[in-house]
Amino acid sequence: GQNIDQPTEMTATEGAIVQINCTYQTSGFNGLFWYQQHAGEAPTFLSYNVLDGLEEKGRFSSFLSRSKGYSYLLLKELQMKDSASYLCAVSDSNYQLIWGAGTKLIIKP
Amino acid sequence: SAVISQKPSRDICQRGTSLTIQCQVDSQVTMMFWYRQQPGQSLTLIATANQGSEATYESGFVIDKFPISRPNLTFSTLTVSNMSPEDSSIYLCSVATADSYNEQFFGPGTRLTVL
Numbered sequence: 001g002q003n004i005d006q007p008t009e010m011t012a013t014e015g016a017i018v019q020i021n022c023t024y025q026t027s028g029f030n031g032l033f034w035y036q037q038h039a040g041e042a043p044t045f046l047s048y049n050v051l052d053g054l055e056e057k058g059r060f061s062s063f064l065s066r067s068k069g070y071s072y073l074l075l076k077e078l079q080m081k082d083s084a085s086y087l088c089a090v091s092d093s094n095y096q097l098i099w100g101a102g103t104k105l106i107i108k109p
Numbered sequence: 110s111a112v113i114s115q116k117p118s119r120d121i122c123q124r125g126t127s128l129t130i131q132c133q134v135d136s137q138v139t140m141m142f143w144y145r146q147q148p149g150q151s152l153t154l155i156a157t158a159n160q161g162s163e164a165t166y167e168s169g170f171v172i173d174k175f176p177i178s179r180p181n182l183t184f185s186t187l188t189v190s191n192m193s194p195e196d197s198s199i200y201l202c203s204v205a206t207a208d209s210y211n212e213q214f215f216g217p218g219t220r221l222t223v224l
Binding site: 040045095102 | 150151152153154157201205212213214215216217218220
């Protein structure tokens with residue numbers, strides 16, 4: 001079967017760094033996405049990885065290891081507005097997105 | 110990217126009635142999807158809306174309960190039929206374009222409460 005695992009909830013301090021992990025087992029792989037979703041809002045795109053390595057975009061970076069079926073999202077210089085759910089999704093062999101359950105990130109002052 | 114609007118943004122409905130949700134995109138898109146997101150949960154794909162043919166439904170979802178239309182490349186509707194309180198959820202439309210490496214853009218969602 002297809003499976004995406006990520007922690008249910010994480011807590012971090014404003015100004016700190018947090019890493020949200022995602023492991024996956026899917027039938028085929030056409031890339032991995034990270035989305036941010038604030039409470040009551042639609043998900044918004046953060047990053048896309050299809051090759052191994054680190055993609056950096058401002059305060060956010062995303063890493064992929066295809067051989068390990070593993071990705072992480074790294075958030076630096078955390079701000080209160082980063083409090084949200086972070087969704088990991090994998091595009092499978094049919095280019096359909098398989099979604100993880102999401103990680104709720106709580107930022108404390 | 111694509112700009113997506115959904116109507117209604119929210120509704121409160123009585124058990125046994127039906128609600129049709131509209132999704133409008135500001136450009137022609139290849140693929141349109143309908144998701145459900147229950148409180149505190151991640152996204153569950155209901156179906157892929159295909160232009161000019163029947164929608165492709167995921168396991169656990171059937172056309173009689175969730176009929177979908179897609180008359181052109183910029184518009185789709187999802188109907189939630191014969192509603193029960195278990196259908197209370199957020200319904201999201203998303204689209205993917207051929208030049209966006211299958212990145213999906215989401216509409217603002219429709220928050221449905223069934224009494």
